[in-house]
Amino acid sequence: KESKAEVVPASSEVAQKLKISIYFATWWALNVIFNIYNKKVLNAFPYPWLTSTLSLACGSAMMLFSWVTCLVEAPKTDLDFWKALFPVAVAHTIGHVAATVSMSKVAVSFTHIIKSAEPAFSVLVSRFILGESFPMPVYLSLLPIIGGCGLAAATELNFNMIGFMGAMISNLAFVFRNIFSKRGMKGKSVSGMNYYACLSIMSLVILTPFAIAMEGPQMWAAGWQKALADVGPNVLWWIGAQSVFYHLYNQVSYMSLDQISPLTFSIGNTMKRISVIVSSIIIFRTPVRPVNALGAAIAIFGTFLYSQVSFY
Numbered sequence: 001k002e003s004k005a006e007v008v009p010a011s012s013e014v015a016q017k018l019k020i021s022i023y024f025a026t027w028w029a030l031n032v033i034f035n036i037y038n039k040k041v042l043n044a045f046p047y048p049w050l051t052s053t054l055s056l057a058c059g060s061a062m063m064l065f066s067w068v069t070c071l072v073e074a075p076k077t078d079l080d081f082w083k084a085l086f087p088v089a090v091a092h093t094i095g096h097v098a099a100t101v102s103m104s105k106v107a108v109s110f111t112h113i114i115k116s117a118e119p120a121f122s123v124l125v126s127r128f129i130l131g132e133s134f135p136m137p138v139y140l141s142l143l144p145i146i147g148g149c150g151l152a153a154a155t156e157l158n159f160n161m162i163g164f165m166g167a168m169i170s171n172l173a174f175v176f177r178n179i180f181s182k183r184g185m186k187g188k189s190v191s192g193m194n195y196y197a198c199l200s201i202m203s204l205v206i207l208t209p210f211a212i213a214m215e216g217p218q219m220w221a222a223g224w225q226k227a228l229a230d231v232g233p234n235v236l237w238w239i240g241a242q243s244v245f246y247h248l249y250n251q252v253s254y255m256s257l258d259q260i261s262p263l264t265f266s267i268g269n270t271m272k273r274i275s276v277i278v279s280s281i282i283i284f285r286t287p288v289r290p291v292n293a294l295g296a297a298i299a300i301f302g303t304f305l306y307s308q309v310s311f312y
């Protein structure tokens, strides 16, 4: 009996690890596809406020359809749930639109190198806003993250201030989003999938008026004519693909956030960026100088160190 009692938790631990690994691998793969289509769209049709809105609209429509057809059981929510979701949705909206604006101005790889500093933002927010303190090695591990990102930014061939600031704002917003989300999901009956669906719907409502104010139908119509003339109707498929994959990768990431801590989530997210950076450099033939690549490597190595010291 005793040996059975020892075996069961160990095997369920293995099963849990396997499940998380499958979530992570799916999340990363979907994210690479999203990033490629997103950049193809932004190159042909540079309206990041509209494309961000369309990604949220597509996810919201997919989930509403799943609920109505009972493919997915609709969540039981009350007013308190939506009130608690509001700050998460504001942070999600800001983080999403800021990253998309960034990618419309700079190479995908550059946005993601800067976004690999998210764990550093997580520690700084937890330290200075939430008053949590960390052991010294955690602070020391931030040095290569910040230094590496700084080096990569300073040596970026096509540096653009809006591109840089967009990625930085996105980092800050997503740290808040992850902290608030995890709190909001704790002890609630809403699953990670449905939680992200509600988040998409609320973010869509928040973002739509801003997208109209920042860009608006006249700009979109003119841009659309140009995109059709330059690329042809394929651009429509690309928009569809970036929207569907945006929803899918986020949905899977929330299904994993349901199971792990915000810290593990943000480390998984940074590791994900390695695949995005490498694949986008290959696909878009992004010029990279050795010193620039060194900066990115130092930053990512810093995240690895951070993950090692923050778990113990």
Ligand code: 3PG
Pocket (backbone or CB within 6 Å): 095, 096, 097, 099, 100, 115, 174, 269
């Ligand atoms: C977005 O558009 O929301 C960003 O590309 C997402 O960034 P993430 O890689 O942090 O999810």
